[in-house]
Amino acid sequence: MSSRILCWKWFWLRHRIFGKHRRIKRSLTLAHQDSIIYAALIADLKKQPTQGIKCFLSRDRKAFGYDDDRSIKDELGKYNCRYIGSFTQGLDFIKKAIDASRSTDNAK
DSSP states (O other): OOHHHHHHHHHHHHHHHHHHHHHHHHHSOOOHHHHHHHHHHHHHHHHSOTTSOEEEEOSOHHHHOOTTOHHHHHHHHHTTEEEEOOHHHHHHHHHHHHHHHHHHHHHO
16 A cells, blocks of 8 residues: 555544544543544444444543443444453453354354
8 A cells, every 4th residue: 555545544534533532522521632532442433343342441430431421331332342441351351252252153
């Protein structure tokens, strides 16, 4: 792939993410940098198949993990993505997903 195409894709993606981060920042109570991360996450999730198991791992529970702010978890749920607020829980989630995948493959 040429550097021109890569550069164009970067600028296009950057424009989309930064445009969305402004809307996200207004609608959710996220700090500037957290809204950029969240916008990039949502942009990537939209490109993934919905049926695949996904997780968003961040120890920044202050920004993403409040139980009383269901809007983030609800939106992630639309993409079959789960918020996980600790690395230990994230590792458990990944191990279980791998085990489930292996047992599905063995059943075929």
